[in-house]
Amino acid sequence: MSDYPSILLENAVEQFASLPGIGRKTALRHVLRMLRLSEQEVEVFANSLVKLRKEVHYCRQCHNITDQELCPICQSTRRDRRLVCVVENVQDVMSIENTGQYNGLYHVLGGIISPMDGIGPADLEVDSLIERLGREPIEEIILALPTTMEGDTTNFYLYRRIQNAGLDNTPKVSQLARGVAIGNELEYTDEITLGRSIVNRIDFKI
Amino acid sequence: MSDYPSILLENAVEQFASLPGIGRKTALRHVLRMLRLSEQEVEVFANSLVKLRKEVHYCRQCHNITDQELCPICQSTRRDRRLVCVVENVQDVMSIENTGQYNGLYHVLGGIISPMDGIGPADLEVDSLIERLGREPIEEIILALPTTMEGDTTNFYLYRRIQNAGLDNTPKVSQLARGVAIGNELEYTDEITLGRSIVNRIDFKI
Numbered sequence: 001m002s003d004y005p006s007i008l009l010e011n012a013v014e015q016f017a018s019l020p021g022i023g024r025k026t027a028l029r030h031v032l033r034m035l036r037l038s039e040q041e042v043e044v045f046a047n048s049l050v051k052l053r054k055e056v057h058y059c060r061q062c063h064n065i066t067d068q069e070l071c072p073i074c075q076s077t078r079r080d081r082r083l084v085c086v087v088e089n090v091q092d093v094m095s096i097e098n099t100g101q102y103n104g105l106y107h108v109l110g111g112i113i114s115p116m117d118g119i120g121p122a123d124l125e126v127d128s129l130i131e132r133l134g135r136e137p138i139e140e141i142i143l144a145l146p147t148t149m150e151g152d153t154t155n156f157y158l159y160r161r162i163q164n165a166g167l168d169n170t171p172k173v174s175q176l177a178r179g180v181a182i183g184n185e186l187e188y189t190d191e192i193t194l195g196r197s198i199v200n201r202i203d204f205k206i
Numbered sequence: 207m208s209d210y211p212s213i214l215l216e217n218a219v220e221q222f223a224s225l226p227g228i229g230r231k232t233a234l235r236h237v238l239r240m241l242r243l244s245e246q247e248v249e250v251f252a253n254s255l256v257k258l259r260k261e262v263h264y265c266r267q268c269h270n271i272t273d274q275e276l277c278p279i280c281q282s283t284r285r286d287r288r289l290v291c292v293v294e295n296v297q298d299v300m301s302i303e304n305t306g307q308y309n310g311l312y313h314v315l316g317g318i319i320s321p322m323d324g325i326g327p328a329d330l331e332v333d334s335l336i337e338r339l340g341r342e343p344i345e346e347i348i349l350a351l352p353t354t355m356e357g358d359t360t361n362f363y364l365y366r367r368i369q370n371a372g373l374d375n376t377p378k379v380s381q382l383a384r385g386v387a388i389g390n391e392l393e394y395t396d397e398i399t400l401g402r403s404i405v406n407r408i409d410f411k412i
Contacts, residue, residue, distance in 0.1 A: 003300060003303065003304060004300065005265075005270050005271050005272055005277050005278060005279070005296070005299070005300075006262050006271055006272055006273040006277075007273070008254070008257055008258045008261055008262050008273050009258065009262060009271055011254045011257075011258070012254045012255055012258040014254075015250070015251045015254045015255075019236050019239055020235065020236075020239055021232070021235075025297075025393065026227070028297060028300075029226065029227075029297075030225050030226075030228075031255075031258065032271075032295075032296060032297070033225055033226060034255055034258060034259055035258070035259060035262060035271070037259065039256075039259050039260060042255055042256055042258075042259040043256055044221070045221045045224075045252075045255060046251075046252035046253070046255050046256045047252070048214070048217045048218045048220075048221045049218055049221075049237075049240055049248050049251060049252050050245075050248055050249055050252045051214055051217075052214045052215060052217070052218040052237065052240060052241070052248075053240055053241060053243065053245050053248040054245060055214055056212050056214050056215060056241060059211075064211050065211050065212055065215055065238075065241070066211055066212055067212045067213070067214050071211050072211060073211070089238075090211070090238060091231075091234060091235075091238070093211070094209060094210065094211075094234075097209065098209060187231065
């Protein structure tokens with residue numbers, strides 16, 4: 001006999017336990033919680049995931065998450081299209097948006113260069129960033145990657161790629177003011193520090 | 207504009223954040239993980255929850271979780287039907303089963319008496335336990351509730367109900383040996399301590 005009184009229970013626990021940071025005991029607690037919801041509530045939960053996966057994809061221009069062809073930020077006519085802020089992931093777009101201090105566009109790399117994890121420039125949205133520079137009237141690229149070794153490496157790589165792209169008008173490259181504590185992820189930085197660091201951004205220096 | 211780039215993303219985050227112990231940031235991480243799975247994998251996840259909720263219910267006899275009328279333990283012909291172990295919840299059944307030291311049946315109360323949380327005897331499977339005693343050849347009731355104030359209160363209440371039930375053969379009432387650390391939940395007790403405490407169980411004393 002399995003450890004679980006029902007194979008259905010075991011299946012659901014396995015599914016939850018496959019999520020990052022959820023162990024078997026926590027998974028079981030979530031599953032038992034599901035059993036206390038109504039059938040309809042569980043269906044709403046399940047459908048929200050299926051619908052999300054079916055209809056949500058990445059913005060054609062900035063690779064943020066959206067359920068349309070272009071994300072709401074790229075579609076907006078009130079954003080400053082001369083500014084593009086380069087971030088690691090979708091959470092970082094949301095973090096910067098929450099500061100209310102930035103009115104430009106974004107470019108989501110989908111990660112940062114990390115040889116230890118086998119992630120190189122080809123795995124990231126770098127080529128599409130360079131193409132954007134040739135196509136759109138971008139005057140400034142703000143590098144807003146984590147202040148870690150990998151973030152610094154990626155900053156340096158992007159800077160060189162931008163300088164060597166043979167553009168008619170090479171944009172200015174800036175980076176977040178170093179108010180963000182070294183070693184921290186953007187996602188966990190408080191809004192005031194993060195807001196100030198995008199306002200006080202500085203020229204990118206090698 | 208909402209904080210999230212898509213209402214579908216927001217809906218899915220809300221669903222995850224409704225689970226106990228999951229905040230908005232963790233919920234978002236789980237949801238973004240869903241986006242990296244294939245459509246089919248997300249459907250498997252979603253269906254495991256819907257199927258669980260539709261087909262799993264409580265065992266008619268012991269109130270453990272099962273997808274049949276009686277749970278596998280109540281159905282088994284190899285268990286000692288003279289012994290019934292009373293536990294707070296389904297996790298505790300699994301914890302005791304994992305010790306491999308117990309061969310009797312169970313009775314899941316579905317909680318313990320907790321006036322602070324407004325949980326009284328009527329909210330628990332107490333009446334059905336007393337009915338079982340009148341119907342089945344039970345010789346010993348093992349009280350295996352948490353070693354907390356609420357657990358002690360519930361033990362005492364159950365003991366009195368059993369004594370006053372007017373049964374032809376009042377079963378012996380025992381409790382787990384006090385090897386379980388005071389203040390701990392059964393679910394987090396190591397298997398050796400828990401196994402020993404069910405083997406060395408002692409008479410229930412007021």
